[in-house]
Amino acid sequence: MPKKRLLLVDDEEAFARILKLNLEETGSYEVSVETDGTKAVATARAFQPDLILLDVVMPDTDGGTIGGEILADKQLHKIPIIYLTAVVSRKELGGPSGVVGGRLFVAKPVEKQALIQLIEEQLAKSRPH
Amino acid sequence: MTRRSASAPAQVPRSRSSRFTLRFHSFSETAAAIVILIGVAVLFGWLFDNTTLKSLHPGLASMKPNDAVAFILAGSSLWMLRSETAGPRKRRIARSFAVAVSLVGLATLAEYLLGVSLGIDQIFFRESTGMIWTSHPARMAPSAALNFLLLGIALFALDPRSRYWLVEALAVAAIFISLVGLLAHLYALELLHGTGYYTHIAFHSAVAFCLLAAGILCARPDRGLVAIVASETAGGAMARRVFPVVLVVPGFLAWLSFAGQRAGYYQSVFGLALLTLGNVIAFSVVVLWSARSLYDLDVERERTDAALWQNRERFRLVVDGARDYAIFLLDADGYVRSWNSGAERIIGYREDEVLGRHLSTFYPLEDVAKGKPERHLDTAVSEGRSEDEGWRVRKDGSRFWANVILAPLVGEDGRLSGFSKITRDMTERRRIEEQLKDANTELRKREQALQEALASLTRTHEALKTAQLQVVQAEKMESVGRLAAGVAHEVKNPLAVILAGINYLSGRSAGDETVASVLSEMQKAIERADQIIGGLLDFSAPLNLELAMEDLNAIAQRALLFVNHEIEKSRVTVVRTLGEDLPLVRLDKRKIEQVFINVFLNAIQAMPEGGTLTVKTYVRAAMASGPPAGSRGTYLLRTFGRMVVAEVDDTGTGIPEGQARKMFEPFFTTKPTRKGTGLGLTVTKAIVDMHGGRVEIRNRPGGGARVLIVLDPRGGREDAQEAAVARR
Numbered sequence: 052m053p054k055k056r057l058l059l060v061d062d063e064e065a066f067a068r069i070l071k072l073n074l075e076e077t078g079s080y081e082v083s084v085e086t087d088g089t090k091a092v093a094t095a096r097a098f099q100p101d102l103i104l105l106d107v108v109m110p111d112t113d114g115g116t117i118g119g120e121i122l123a124d125k126q127l128h129k130i131p132i133i134y135l136t137a138v139v140s141r142k143e144l145g146g147p148s149g150v151v152g153g154r155l156f157v158a159k160p161v162e163k164q165a166l167i168q169l170i171e172e173q174l175a176k177s178r179p180h
Numbered sequence: 181m182t183r184r185s186a187s188a189p190a191q192v193p194r195s196r197s198s199r200f201t202l203r204f205h206s207f208s209e210t211a212a213a214i215v216i217l218i219g220v221a222v223l224f225g226w227l228f229d230n231t232t233l234k235s236l237h238p239g240l241a242s243m244k245p246n247d248a249v250a251f252i253l254a255g256s257s258l259w260m261l262r263s264e265t266a267g268p269r270k271r272r273i274a275r276s277f278a279v280a281v282s283l284v285g286l287a288t289l290a291e292y293l294l295g296v297s298l299g300i301d302q303i304f305f306r307e308s309t310g311m312i313w314t315s316h317p318a319r320m321a322p323s324a325a326l327n328f329l330l331l332g333i334a335l336f337a338l339d340p341r342s343r344y345w346l347v348e349a350l351a352v353a354a355i356f357i358s359l360v361g362l363l364a365h366l367y368a369l370e371l372l373h374g375t376g377y378y379t380h381i382a383f384h385s386a387v388a389f390c391l392l393a394a395g396i397l398c399a400r401p402d403r404g405l406v407a408i409v410a411s412e413t414a415g416g417a418m419a420r421r422v423f424p425v426v427l428v429v430p431g432f433l434a435w436l437s438f439a440g441q442r443a444g445y446y447q448s449v450f451g452l453a454l455l456t457l458g459n460v461i462a463f464s465v466v467v468l469w470s471a472r473s474l475y476d477l478d479v480e481r482e483r484t485d486a487a488l489w490q491n492r493e494r495f496r497l498v499v500d501g502a503r504d505y506a507i508f509l510l511d512a513d514g515y516v517r518s519w520n521s522g523a524e525r526i527i528g529y530r531e532d533e534v535l536g537r538h539l540s541t542f543y544p545l546e547d548v549a550k551g552k553p554e555r556h557l558d559t560a561v562s563e564g565r566s567e568d569e570g571w572r573v574r575k576d577g578s579r580f581w582a583n584v585i586l587a588p589l590v591g592e593d594g595r596l597s598g599f600s601k602i603t604r605d606m607t608e609r610r611r612i613e614e615q616l617k618d619a620n621t622e623l624r625k626r627e628q629a630l631q632e633a634l635a636s637l638t639r640t641h642e643a644l645k646t647a648q649l650q651v652v653q654a655e656k657m658e659s660v661g662r663l664a665a666g667v668a669h670e671v672k673n674p675l676a677v678i679l680a681g682i683n684y685l686s687g688r689s690a691g692d693e694t695v696a697s698v699l700s701e702m703q704k705a706i707e708r709a710d711q712i713i714g715g716l717l718d719f720s721a722p723l724n725l726e727l728a729m730e731d732l733n734a735i736a737q738r739a740l741l742f743v744n745h746e747i748e749k750s751r752v753t754v755v756r757t758l759g760e761d762l763p764l765v766r767l768d769k770r771k772i773e774q775v776f777i778n779v780f781l782n783a784i785q786a787m788p789e790g791g792t793l794t795v796k797t798y799v800r801a802a803m804a805s806g807p808p809a810g811s812r813g814t815y816l817l818r819t820f821g822r823m824v825v826a827e828v829d830d831t832g833t834g835i836p837e838g839q840a841r842k843m844f845e846p847f848f849t850t851k852p853t854r855k856g857t858g859l860g861l862t863v864t865k866a867i868v869d870m871h872g873g874r875v876e877i878r879n880r881p882g883g884g885a886r887v888l889i890v891l892d893p894r895g896g897r898e899d900a901q902e903a904a905v906a907r908r
Contacts (some may be wrong), residue, residue: 063673069680076687108669137672138665140714160676160710163683 058100062109088112107136131173200410204401211395215255222248243382245304282332288325321381351393358389433458506603514539528575560586729764739776751790759798786832794829831884
């Protein structure tokens with residue numbers, strides 16, 4: 052079974068690096084990290100991920116804009132996005148994650164297992180039958 | 181001026197007769213007395229055969245005994261009748277005397293006419309024949325007999341009033357007869373000397389007759405012609421002036437004329453001429469004198485009349501000119517007798533239409549039915565005046581509001597002669613008064629409305645002020661919210677890094693129990709930190725409370741655990757006095773826990789050199805101490821009896837004076853810069869407010885501060901958030 056390709060966009064380098072370690076440790080994923088939000092779309096085109104983990108609050112741009120560009124992109128628009136952010140709290144989401152306005156959010160900090168479970172769910176939904 | 185009529189000749193006004201009436205009365209009395217005296221004296225003359233008493237002078241005729249007796253009777257009769265109020269017995273005697281006098285006269289006349297002697301002449305005394313001036317011995321003269329007959333009748337008829345003219349006629353006739361005798365004595369003393377056919381009337385008899393007749397006339401001075409003479413009218417004055425002259429002067433002049441002739445000074449024709457001339461002069465003087473007096477009187481009267489007329493005219497002009505006053509006179513029965521132009525203007529009737537109408541014409545029918553007009557007349561009579569305000573009716577049937585003053589008019593005789601009535605039309609004034617009253621009421625209403633508006637404005641102002649404060653507060657809170665969100669974000673990211681790191685390390689530490697447990701503790705700490713940040717976010721964007729019945733003591737204990745590190749660091753001693761029978765309180769455990777943490781941290785930070793932190797919980801009655809009246813809190817506290825209180829004391833520096841209220845404002849801090857956020861107590865208050873409770877901070881008497889958290893066991897509500905926001 053080939054590894055799933057995950058693109059992690061987050062300006063917090065330490066977080067991005069450790070999360071990449073955590074995810075790749077499972078052996079199921081190949082994780083690419085992009086810490087510069089403005090290059091996120093270009094990186095996604097180049098990497099062609101199966102799923103994108105996208106931070107919301109970043110310098111120079113934000114997750115909302117990047118998400119919009121990806122959705123508008125013919126090549127990328129089918130790629131599921133999980134928004135990872137410290138801006139929304141678990142309470143607001145009604146748990147570690149939640150769908151707000153059709154987008155899936157995960158509140159930082161997030162437990163590794165919970166995140167992996169979410170990623171798998173999203174991959175299962177997007178996988179062609 | 182004086183009203184008189186033939187049937188009522190005595191109607192001379194009393195005021196015009198009093199002075200002379202009294203004089204006439206006393207003259208009548210005197211006359212009666214003199215007449216009696218003359219009679220008695222003559223009787224004595226006969227008794228003692230005294231010529232002087234009998235006839236005054238030997239050459240004169242004597243008064244006969246019957247004369248004397250008749251004079252005594254007649255004089256006595258007049259004396260008894262001199263007062264009109266004589267008793268019936270006295271009156272009977274007086275009248276019988278009068279009858280006797282008349283009978284003596286009548287009998288004597290009969291003797292003369294029939295040529296017989298009735299034997300009455302010498303009943304008392306005998307007289308020898310051939311006495312001077314005497315035809316029959318002791319028989320009274322025929323003129324005397326006639327006089328006694330006349331005056332006897334006059335005395336008999338003196339009292340009833342009805343035929344008084346007869347009394348006057350008889351008395352006057354007697355006077356004339358007596359005067360003939362008197363004049364005869366004066367003129368013909370010597371001419372007629374000798375014996376004649378008739379016995380001559382004696383001189384003093386003639387005088388006595390005159391006195392008696394005059395006395396009779398004067399006995400009733402308020403009647404007949406004497407009343408005129410006695411009156412203070414011009415006629416009376418003239419009569420009193422002329423009568424003495426008329427009675428005395430012609431006789432005296434005639435006597436003078438005869439005396440001159442007898443002395444041979446002139447012939448009889450010249451004497452007659454002199455007599456005539458004398459009369460002419462005398463009467464001219466009297467006439468001129470009287471004319472002068474009458475002239476003066478007339479002038480005076482004219483002047484008085486003119487003044488009177490002027491007064492009356494002036495009065496009439498005033499009355500007629502009073503166009504705003506209806507002034508009219510009523511007779512005693514209430515019928516209109518006069519009418520002025522004001523009355524015509526106000527009430528509408530012309531004078532010729534209204535004269536003779538009754539007062540009730542001007543009253544509304546219902547008032548007439550109630551007898552109001554008569555009552556007003558009666559009141560005017562009994563109280564001397566009657567004033568009334570009420571509706572009256574005009575000629576055209578319209579009504580007007582009238583002020584009426586009714587006064588009785590009383591005549592000279594003290595009897596009611598009518599009423600004067602002054603009516604004013606007050607309709608306009610009444611209308612204005614009503615309007616004024618309405619306007620006043622309206623004004624009062626408006627004033628009240630204004631006051632209410634003012635009160636409402638004041639309330640609105642207060643509300644606005646509160647709202648403004650709330651807006652300011654809200655702005656502050658918003659900035660707090662933004663800050664909190666920023667802080668949360670910035671803190672959560674590192675937490676995310678740490679958690680991710682722990683997760684990574686957990687996978688690597690398989691088999692090492694110690695490392696695994698350390699990483700687990702670290703993970704729990706991160707979760708706690710995350711919760712605290714979540715709490716901060718909750719405060720900046722409050723969410724619904726998660727209410728449950730909780731044990732406040734347990735929450736306080738947990739909060740103490742959270743701050744244990746700080747307590748130890750600052751060497752603070754903790755004293756717990758937790759109430760044992762504390763009821764469960766409906767609250768959000770997490771939020772109240774945060775409240776305790778905030779309060780504890782605050783207390784610990786106030787004691788950097790160490791001290792005692794005392795935590796006390798207990799129950800008390802809500803009424804013991806409440807928040808300011810009018811707040812929702814009071815209502816709640818009052819409604820639910822018991823309150824659960826948590827008291828947190830420190831032994832620190834206390835609150836600077838006057839800043840207790842500011843303690844709950846965001847970013848207010850008494851701590852040195854960077855030592856606190858300035859949000860702790862603000863968050864605390866917001867949470868307690870959300871629970872419908874209250875929080876207070878004050879200095880303790882022994883030093884340090886005390887924070888009181890008062891909660892209603894049932895007070896927390898799902899929508900408390902709203903109330904809390906409103907109260908911030």
